[in-house]
Amino acid sequence: MERRIRFELLYAKHGPAVKAYILRRAPASLADDLVAEVFVVCWRRFDELPVDPLPWLLGVARRVLATQRRGERRSVALHDRIAENSTPPVQAHASTVGEEMLAALQRLSASDRELLALIAWEGLSPVQAAGVLGIRPATARVRLHRARRRLGVALAREQDRPSACSSLSMEASP
Amino acid sequence: MSTDTLARLAAANPVPDLPDIEAPERLCRLIEDEPTPPLRQPRGRQAMGIPPRVLAGLLAAILASLAVLVLADGSSGPGVNVAAAAYAATSPGSGVLEAVFVTRLLDRSHQLGDSYSSREWIDPSAGRRRQRIVLGGSRGLTLPAPRHSGGAVTYELATSPGWVETWDDLGGDSKVVHRNRFSGDEGTGAARRGAGAAPLRRSPQEAQGIELYRRLYSERSLKLVGRERLHGRLLWKLESDVAFAVYSSRPHAKLVPLAAVVMLVDPATFLPVVERQISLTQPGHPVTMESDLRSYRRLPPNAASESLLTLSKQHPGLSVLTHARARTSD
Numbered sequence: 001m002e003r004r005i006r007f008e009l010l011y012a013k014h015g016p017a018v019k020a021y022i023l024r025r026a027p028a029s030l031a032d033d034l035v036a037e038v039f040v041v042c043w044r045r046f047d048e049l050p051v052d053p054l055p056w057l058l059g060v061a062r063r064v065l066a067t068q069r070r071g072e073r074r075s076v077a078l079h080d081r082i083a084e085n086s087t088p089p090v091q092a093h094a095s096t097v098g099e100e101m102l103a104a105l106q107r108l109s110a111s112d113r114e115l116l117a118l119i120a121w122e123g124l125s126p127v128q129a130a131g132v133l134g135i136r137p138a139t140a141r142v143r144l145h146r147a148r149r150r151l152g153v154a155l156a157r158e159q160d161r162p163s164a165c166s167s168l169s170m171e172a173s174p
Numbered sequence: 175m176s177t178d179t180l181a182r183l184a185a186a187n188p189v190p191d192l193p194d195i196e197a198p199e200r201l202c203r204l205i206e207d208e209p210t211p212p213l214r215q216p217r218g219r220q221a222m223g224i225p226p227r228v229l230a231g232l233l234a235a236i237l238a239s240l241a242v243l244v245l246a247d248g249s250s251g252p253g254v255n256v257a258a259a260a261y262a263a264t265s266p267g268s269g270v271l272e273a274v275f276v277t278r279l280l281d282r283s284h285q286l287g288d289s290y291s292s293r294e295w296i297d298p299s300a301g302r303r304r305q306r307i308v309l310g311g312s313r314g315l316t317l318p319a320p321r322h323s324g325g326a327v328t329y330e331l332a333t334s335p336g337w338v339e340t341w342d343d344l345g346g347d348s349k350v351v352h353r354n355r356f357s358g359d360e361g362t363g364a365a366r367r368g369a370g371a372a373p374l375r376r377s378p379q380e381a382q383g384i385e386l387y388r389r390l391y392s393e394r395s396l397k398l399v400g401r402e403r404l405h406g407r408l409l410w411k412l413e414s415d416v417a418f419a420v421y422s423s424r425p426h427a428k429l430v431p432l433a434a435v436v437m438l439v440d441p442a443t444f445l446p447v448v449e450r451q452i453s454l455t456q457p458g459h460p461v462t463m464e465s466d467l468r469s470y471r472r473l474p475p476n477a478a479s480e481s482l483l484t485l486s487k488q489h490p491g492l493s494v495l496t497h498a499r500a501r502t503s504d
Contacts, residue, residue, distance in 0.1 A: 004202075007205070008198050008202070011195070011198055011201060012195075012198070015195035016192035016193055016194070016195055017192060019192075019193045019195050020189045020192055020193055023188075023189045023193060024187075024188055024189050029255055029258055030255045030258075031193075032195075032196050033255050033256070033398055035195065035196075036196075036200065036201050036204055036398070039201055039205075040201070040204050040205060043205040098185060098186025098187075098188075101182050101183055101185075101186040102186055102188075105183065105186075116180070116183060117183075119180065120180050120181075120183040120184040120187070121183075121184065121187045121188075121189070148179055148180060151179050151183065152179045155179060155182070
């Protein structure tokens with residue numbers, strides 16, 4: 001029972017952050033089911049949770065999303081039908097101010113996007129982001145440095161363009 | 175510049191505020207389906223003398239193989255929104271969908287016998303539906319009277335926007351199709367459980383089968399609550415906690431929940447293959463009806479399919495009695 005209580009506390013504490021992570025990368029209609037899937041995995045491996053569980057949970061969420069996308073590709077026809085017949089997926093709302101930034105982000109590689117998003121949107125430190133991505137902290141720092149630079153260049157290019165129209169598509173790199 | 179870039183990226187966060195999460199009840203039901211994880215023993219850096227990297231590679235290969243097997247079986251974690259997938263699977267596109275159910279009546283308090291079969295035709299794009307229910311026959315009909323000569327009674331209901339047609343072959347009314355204006359939809363206006371909650375119906379008999387599934391889904395009242403093994407197959411289990419309710423007749427009427435609905439969804443076809451209605455008014459909340467999907471097919475959009483949705487076209491010899499005055503679902 002004590003385990004169950006700890007689990008529910010963990011869900012209450014980190015569930016919103018996991019859901020926000022998923023909402024940035026998947027249609028809102030899937031979010032609750034995917035969050036549930038993440039925490040079912042968490043329950044299975046509850047004894048393995050690190051002291052700081054959020055990066056671990058986001059890592060699971062990342063894999064759950066990747067599985068969901070693979071399933072999506074395997075059943076394109078089914079999803080086409082879902083798209084036709086169910087509530088349309090909620091698109092990420094890019095504010096006018098953020099449009100250029102989101103367009104610039106889209107120009108980067110998936111791994112750069114994921115790392116930058118973990119730092120800027122999920123609020124993780126480079127060490128925590130490394131935990132999510134399964135890489136070493138030193139590697140994460142180097143990649144972050146380069147990704148920031150590339151984002152700056154992409155942003156400058158976007159600002160030079162007469163108009164930018166962006167739609168965000170966050171996809172975790174394999 | 176770099177810090178500024180990250181700050182600007184943070185400002186462009188598409189989900190700036192933490193969203194609300196579901197109450198943990200559904201999650202708890204999901205984990206109740208899971209075996210309790212064994213407590214893991216601390217491991218050394220090497221197990222059985224195998225270097226960690228090799229061990230990790232082996233484990234990854236085994237897990238990948240398992241994932242392929244599980245995915246091929248269609249019984250993995252949802253991967254897709256099961257409720258949405260089932261909704262899509264029950265969308266006939268431009269044609270008409272035909273489904274056959276056999277329903278067992280488990281509530282012995284009424285006099286309808288132990289089961290009936292129903293055939294349903296729906297065209298969601300036109301908002302039209304027809305249902306034919308055959309009561310009795312060889313299945314122990316216990317309707318009081320008058321008994322139909324063949325031992326079975328056929329009851330038909332067809333709905334289209336603004337109209338309901340009914341017909342049955344019980345008694346002297348069998349030569350007439352009654353056509354009524356229908357002003358009160360089953361949602362009955364503001365009968366809601368709260369923001370975003372499902373509109374509530376007055377009678378569980380008003381909608382069943384595929385139509386009921388689609389309505390509950392479009393009202394966002396279906397939740398994935400776990401899995402259930404039935405006849406050796408593991409099916410997804412969706413639940414609508416209050417699918418039907420009425421207003422009490424007292425002053426300051428309150429909504430009285432009548433029934434909840436459970437749907438079991440086939441993981442391969444995403445068709446809702448079992449539908450259960452659960453009484454919320456009886457002690458212990460027993461299952462009162464259980465319907466099994468026996469067949470399902472999509473019919474092409476043509477005149478023959480269209481005619482399946484209209485009672486008068488199915489019974490051309492009958493007279494149609496139109497009742498112009500609107501009635502509600504009361």
